[in-house]
Amino acid sequence: MLSHHINQSDLSLRDGQPLRLRPAAADDYEFLLSIYASTRAEELAQVAWADEQKEAFLKSQFDLQRQEYENRFPDAEYNVIMIGDNPAGRIWIGRDAEQIRLLDIALLPEFQNRGAGTLLLRVLLDESKEAGKPLRHMVFVLNDDAHRFYERLGFVVVEDFGAYKHMEWKSEPPALAGG
Numbered sequence: 001m002l003s004h005h006i007n008q009s010d011l012s013l014r015d016g017q018p019l020r021l022r023p024a025a026a027d028d029y030e031f032l033l034s035i036y037a038s039t040r041a042e043e044l045a046q047v048a049w050a051d052e053q054k055e056a057f058l059k060s061q062f063d064l065q066r067q068e069y070e071n072r073f074p075d076a077e078y079n080v081i082m083i084g085d086n087p088a089g090r091i092w093i094g095r096d097a098e099q100i101r102l103l104d105i106a107l108l109p110e111f112q113n114r115g116a117g118t119l120l121l122r123v124l125l126d127e128s129k130e131a132g133k134p135l136r137h138m139v140f141v142l143n144d145d146a147h148r149f150y151e152r153l154g155f156v157v158v159e160d161f162g163a164y165k166h167m168e169w170k171s172e173p174p175a176l177a178g179g
Contacts, residue, residue, distance in 0.1 A: 019120075136166065154169050
């Protein structure tokens with residue numbers, strides 16, 4: 001489990017703040033919804049909906065997303081990312097016999113660009129390498145920043161689904177002895 005690896009390590013951001021994970025709980029719903037809303041803010045700024053319509057849409061989409069993840073990965077790990085004592089984001093991970101799937105990672109804007117995402121992904125990359133499984137993630141096609149972030153870490157696009165790009169990281173196969 002990622003939370004075990006993170007919480008057993010002394011991970012800290014560039015500014016020295018500690019990074020840890022805690023399991024998401026039912027009383028985190030509003031916080032998790034606010035993170036989801038922050039990821040859709042730019043998109044929703046373009047529609048002429050009343051605030052109540054936007055809120056209903058966000059809640060509906062958030063609930064559907066979580067339900068879809070739970071259906072596909074019933075044993076998924078849902079964590080709140082903590083920076084210092086502050087809830088800063090979420091990371092959801094599914095695992096099966098063939099892969100490790102980064103279902104979602106999101107940080108509130110005030111916690112972005114501080115190295116938290118990179119630290120968490122590096123732990124997942126290490127787990128992927130140790131398990132001999134690819135690490136996979138879907139990236140929204142218009143999210144160029146995320147696409148560049150994953151490419152810098154060694155992910156490649158393996159499929160294009162129109163609105164989403166399926167990206168994958170695989171460790172190099174072990175060198176053959178005597179080769």
